[in-house]
Amino acid sequence: MRADGPDTGTADGPGLYVYAVVRAGTPLPRKSGGVGSPPAPLRTVAVGPAAAVVSAAPAQLRARRRDLLAHQELLTRLAGSGPVLPMRFGMVAPDEDALRAQLAAAEPGHLAALDRVAGHIEMNVKALPAPDSLAALVAGDATVRRLRDETRRRPGYEANVRLGEAVASALARRAGEAGRRVLRDLAPMARATAGGPEVPGCALNVSFLVAQADSDRFRATAERFAAAHRDHVELRVAGPLPCYSFVGAANESPRAPVGGG
Amino acid sequence: MTTTTYVDGAAPCPPRAGTLYDVLELILDRGMVIDVFVRVSLVGIEILKIDARIVVASVDTYLRFAEACNRLDLERDSGSTTVPELLGGSAARSMGKRKVRKTVESVGDTVRKAVGAGGSDDDEYEEEEAEERPARPKKRRAPARSSGSGGTSRRRKAEA
Structure with missing residues (x-):
């Protein structure tokens, strides 16, 4: 395993770890940690109306649970004080001058994005094959039932592999179908939707940009759907989240559901 | 290298809503990126994602599905109440059904593991760094699980 991150052997590596871009004047949450152990103090670097929230980058920064959590928690707290453009985990500016130059160059885009996410949160919905639905599947899927009968008549390795493969694909198909239905149900409550990164085994992964005031209603709707379709899909709803998926124009357009294995 | 500990040492626990794993x-993979900035190495994470994908499509997973499927007694257990019982644990009080429950659970775990909803999240991003785990309750079925999956996981690695 290689370590490509900065490695100076000191407590802090070179550079500034950048958590987010916020409106200048946004207060930093009190008692908030950051990445690194111990976390370096947080501060803001403001250029005009926008500011970056940074700390000294730790040496040997890696995607460890503790640091991922620190990143996520700080962004969540920042969102309590105003709109936040979350950085992807692990962005390190080489120095403050470079950061200031970047903030100045990207100012119009940052301000537009801050306006867009203001008052909104991200909700993420994943549709997974329902693990408890095997009996329903066998009862409802003719192919699986036929293969199961064949396996029982003539047991064998090949027959079992065929049966298991059919089960796996049927589970994924049912989850995908239910996922597309829930997407239709939830999309009207969102200002925008964005397909999430592909997650192995996940039939659908979509994020919704939802007005803060609607987040409870959104979750309740998703949970009602999940309860009504538990034989077909396991829905996992996460949020309110910082608007990871809605910080750029590139990945903001509504997209077709992202399928997985 | 210790990347296999993620799969081998997975301690199953129920899915938790809104955990770090879910996001x-x-x-x-989302959030703002600034091209001129350095980005932390995610080599380990990528490898583990690939591992999970292999699990989904593996013959081992298929055989587990098939086994659970063949053990379902649809004629006798066609009532809807039986399924939760089978999976939920009350049936496990009888020795005869214990094996069934274990089998079906292991299928569920395979699905959960494969789709990234399992309880192995602690290990995933710490495969190199032995860090303290935050204390959290481990509800239901702690024991007697991982020994079975150890061998099969190695088989998965071999298929990789």
Whole structure:
């Protein structure tokens, strides 16, 4: 395993770890940690109306649970004080001058994005094959039932592999179908939707940009759907989240559901 | 290298809503990127994602599905109440059914593991760094699980 991150052997590596871009004047949450152990103090670097929230980058920064959590928690707290453009985990500016130059160059885009996410949160919905639905599947899927009968008549390795493969694909198909239905149900409550990164085994992964005031209603709707379709899909709803998926124009357009294995 | 500990040492626990695991891919793959900045190495994470994908499509998974499927007694257990019982644990009080429950659970775990909803999240991003785990309750079925999956996981690695 290689370590490509900065490695100076000191407590802090070179550079500034950048958590987010916020409106200048946004207060930093009190008692908030950051990445690194111990976390370096947080501060803001403001250029005009926008500011970056940074700390000294730790040496040997890696995607460890503790640091991922620190990143996520700080962004969540920042969102309590105003709109936040979350950085992807692990962005390190080489120095403050470079950061200031970047903030100045990207100012119009940052301000537009801050306006867009203001008052909104991200909700993420994943549709997974329902693990408890095997009996329903066998009862409802003719192919699986036929293969199961064949396996029982003539047991064998090949027959079992065929049966298991059919089960796996049927589970994924049912989850995908239910996922597309829930997407239709939830999309009207969102200002925008964005397909999430592909997650192995996940039939659908979509994020919704939802007005803060609607987040409870959104979750309740998703949970009602999940309860009504538990034989077909396991829905996992996460949020309110910082608007990871809605910080750029590139990945903001509504997209077709992202399928997985 | 210790990347296999993620799969081998997975301690199953029930899915928790809104955990870091559920949003891991957003933290790692979404959010603003500035091209001129350095980005932390995610080599380990990528490898583990690939591992999970192999699990989904593996013959081992298929055989587990098939076994659970063949053990279902649809004629006798066609009532809807039987399924939760089978999976939920009350049936396990009888020795005869214990094996069934274990089998079906292991299928569920395979699905959960494969789709990234399992309880192995602690290990995933710490495969190199032995860090303290935050204390959290481990509800239901702690024991007697991982020994079975150890061998099969190695088989998965071999298929990789």
